[in-house]
Amino acid sequence: MNWFLLTQLLANGLIVGMLYGVVAMCFVLIYKSTQVVNFAQGEFLVLGAWVCLAMVVKAGLPFYVAFPFTLVFMTIFGILIQTVILRPLIGEPIISIIMVTIALSIIMQSVLNWTFGNSSASFPQIFPVENVSLFGLQVETAYIMSLVLSFFVMALFYAFFQYSKYGLAMRATAYDQQAAQSLGVSVGQVFAMSWAISAVVSGIAGIIIGIVSGVSSSLAVIGIKVFPAVIVGGLDSIVGAIVGGVIIGLLENFAEFVDGQYLQWGNLYTIAPFYVLIIILVIKPYGLFGTRDIERI
Amino acid sequence: MGSTALRPCGDFRTTYKTDQYLFQTKVIGWTAAVALVVMILAPVLMSSYVVNLLILVGISGISALGLNVLVGMTGQISLGHAAFYGFGAFSSAYLANNYGVPVLIAIPLAGVMTAIVGMVFGLPAARIKGLYLAIATLASQFILVDFFSRATWFTNGYGVDASKPDFFGIPLDTDEKYFYVVLAWAVISMITVANLKRSRDGRALVAVRDHYLSAEIMGINLTKYRILAFGISSFFAGVAGALYAHYIEFVSVETFSIALSINFLAMIIIGGLGSVPGAFLGAMFIELLPQLVQIISGFLISVGPSVFGIIENGKSYVEQITVGTVIILFLIFEPEGIAHRIGQIRKSIKLYPFSY
Numbered sequence: 001m002n003w004f005l006l007t008q009l010l011a012n013g014l015i016v017g018m019l020y021g022v023v024a025m026c027f028v029l030i031y032k033s034t035q036v037v038n039f040a041q042g043e044f045l046v047l048g049a050w051v052c053l054a055m056v057v058k059a060g061l062p063f064y065v066a067f068p069f070t071l072v073f074m075t076i077f078g079i080l081i082q083t084v085i086l087r088p089l090i091g092e093p094i095i096s097i098i099m100v101t102i103a104l105s106i107i108m109q110s111v112l113n114w115t116f117g118n119s120s121a122s123f124p125q126i127f128p129v130e131n132v133s134l135f136g137l138q139v140e141t142a143y144i145m146s147l148v149l150s151f152f153v154m155a156l157f158y159a160f161f162q163y164s165k166y167g168l169a170m171r172a173t174a175y176d177q178q179a180a181q182s183l184g185v186s187v188g189q190v191f192a193m194s195w196a197i198s199a200v201v202s203g204i205a206g207i208i209i210g211i212v213s214g215v216s217s218s219l220a221v222i223g224i225k226v227f228p229a230v231i232v233g234g235l236d237s238i239v240g241a242i243v244g245g246v247i248i249g250l251l252e253n254f255a256e257f258v259d260g261q262y263l264q265w266g267n268l269y270t271i272a273p274f275y276v277l278i279i280i281l282v283i284k285p286y287g288l289f290g291t292r293d294i295e296r297i
Numbered sequence: 298m299g300s301t302a303l304r305p306c307g308d309f310r311t312t313y314k315t316d317q318y319l320f321q322t323k324v325i326g327w328t329a330a331v332a333l334v335v336m337i338l339a340p341v342l343m344s345s346y347v348v349n350l351l352i353l354v355g356i357s358g359i360s361a362l363g364l365n366v367l368v369g370m371t372g373q374i375s376l377g378h379a380a381f382y383g384f385g386a387f388s389s390a391y392l393a394n395n396y397g398v399p400v401l402i403a404i405p406l407a408g409v410m411t412a413i414v415g416m417v418f419g420l421p422a423a424r425i426k427g428l429y430l431a432i433a434t435l436a437s438q439f440i441l442v443d444f445f446s447r448a449t450w451f452t453n454g455y456g457v458d459a460s461k462p463d464f465f466g467i468p469l470d471t472d473e474k475y476f477y478v479v480l481a482w483a484v485i486s487m488i489t490v491a492n493l494k495r496s497r498d499g500r501a502l503v504a505v506r507d508h509y510l511s512a513e514i515m516g517i518n519l520t521k522y523r524i525l526a527f528g529i530s531s532f533f534a535g536v537a538g539a540l541y542a543h544y545i546e547f548v549s550v551e552t553f554s555i556a557l558s559i560n561f562l563a564m565i566i567i568g569g570l571g572s573v574p575g576a577f578l579g580a581m582f583i584e585l586l587p588q589l590v591q592i593i594s595g596f597l598i599s600v601g602p603s604v605f606g607i608i609e610n611g612k613s614y615v616e617q618i619t620v621g622t623v624i625i626l627f628l629i630f631e632p633e634g635i636a637h638r639i640g641q642i643r644k645s646i647k648l649y650p651f652s653y
Contacts (some may be wrong), residue, residue: 085629089629096628107618110617114614270443278440282421
């Protein structure tokens with residue numbers, strides 16, 4: 001048993017899992033407040049990363065200027081998508097809503113590949129130090145930053161939903177749309193806002209991953225990894241999304257360890273989350289923290 | 298989905314028996330007959346390019362029809378249809394190559410094998426529905442494709458050769474001859490599904506979709522019908538996959554990606570959920586769209602201003618963007634698909650000038 005490798009992989013899993021958690025949180029946010037399953041979440045990441053990279057490399061802006069500009073761009077983009085494409089589909093059956101976000105992801109994928117090319121590109125050096133030694137493990141600075149930023153985003157989410165007026169309005173809408181509307185909450189605004197927040201946070205996650213491992217269209221894979229994470233955690237629980245993300249991140253790396261050390265099957269690491277997904281759906285369909293649907297006749 | 302509110306008046310049936318006719322009006326019956334005759338003559342009348350397109354439309358249509366039983370009739374969304382299609386393709390090639398099963402028999406056998414696999418992957422449907430089920434089928438797509446690339450005894454790990462069938466010693470080696478195999482299967486599957494729709498089982502499936510609680514109270518075994526829908530749907534997917542394998546003569550693991558699953562879903566949404574001719578209309582639409590895009594973009598590049606020059610190096614992207622846009626436009630403006638629109642036009646002609 002190679003303990004060192006295992007710890008290293010699990011540390012990796014934790015960091016990647018936190019990022020999955022952040023993206024899963026965006027996914028759950030949209031699902032919870034607008035009942036839309038966003039299959040284009042991965043493309044949001046790619047978009048954020050490419051836009052930021054283009055500003056840094058093509059326009060020559062420093063990173064700390066390009067970053068907020070990207071966030072503004074993502075806000076506008078999120079609102080636009082919601083009002084133009086998803087608003088006409090409110091109240092349509094679930095298949096329409098799934099298909100519209102899938103179509104959106106197809107369009108975004110081709111537009112992004114067309115504009116920015118298929119190859120991968122990396123951010124110029126942002127941190128002065130490449131590696132930091134932590135408890136005897138070599139950890140990249142970018143990983144540390146991604147961990148810190150993930151915590152920061154989560155804390156921000158918590159504060160927003162707990163204390164701000166808009167956060168409360170969003171929670172009220174998620175709980176009962178009609179009641180919220182009759183108390184003066186603008187449901188349309190809440191819908192647009194949740195898409196905007198989700199797009200912004202996905203953009204941040206995309207930039208982080210872009211810094212760590214380069215920007216390319218393969219970032220969109222995370223949009224698929226989100227599904228096991230949210231199913232493990234429960235589709236409508238923000239806490240569940242984070243826990244699920246971390247579990248899937250750890251699981252992936254553990255699968256890679258087992259695969260590399262004992263089984264030698266190859267690729268187990270990409271497919272293991274989906275087996276877990278099926279098992280969870282069969283034995284505990286609403287995940288760890290999801291609300292159970294109770295149906296009355 | 299099956300709403301009666303938008304239908305113009307014009308249901309003139311007076312007995313329950315007329316509700317059960319396979320062809321609701323004489324016009325529909327004649328249209329079907331003429332279409333069949335045209336299709337039988339197609340290899341003689343049309344160029345081999347058109348025949349090739351028709352074969353592809355027929356194969357996709359059979360697969361889309363299967364998906365329509367699952368999604369349109371039973372209301373269970375599947376994002377893993379391409380994996381079942383692929384399973385059919387590989388199992389037919391496997392049977393024909395390793396056990397010497399004649400190809401024309403291997404095709405339905407592949408359908409049966411795929412139906413069994415489909416029912417296994419449909420087992421979660423016993424407990425979950427709607428969105429959760431959609432995600433479960435997404436997982437089954439990834440698991441099956443992973444299996445294809447892993448199971449070297451079954452697929453070589455990358456792909457296998459498949460041979461063209463022969464019919465009592467006559468080799469069906471040209472497109473023109475193979476066309477009739479596809480046509481026969483298309484007709485068989487259309488008749489089967491159309492008849493399914495008017496049998497007890499078919500009505501049970503629709504009842505499960507429309508209101509599963511009422512359906513259960515009326516004595517419909519939900520689990521049985523949900524899994525049965527997966528079985529029927531995978532059977533057609535398997536047959537279509539097998540037809541595809543023996544047409545292309547090489548089955549590659551990479552063909553059966555999630556993008557193909559999405560294409561099948563797009564076909565039934567554009568054609569019309571729950572409609573038998575709709576599946577084929579949608580398949581035609583999706584298969585012909587790239588051709589149309591190519592013609593239009595070629596035209597724009599040659600005639601239009603030089604701005605269109607950028608289309609030249611991004612043709613495949615333009616195709617993808619068009620497919621995505623068409624899906625969104627259909628969902629927003631015509632969620633019930635082409636079949637529904639044709640029905641509307643037919644009714645407004647019939648009732649002209651008093652359509653209300």
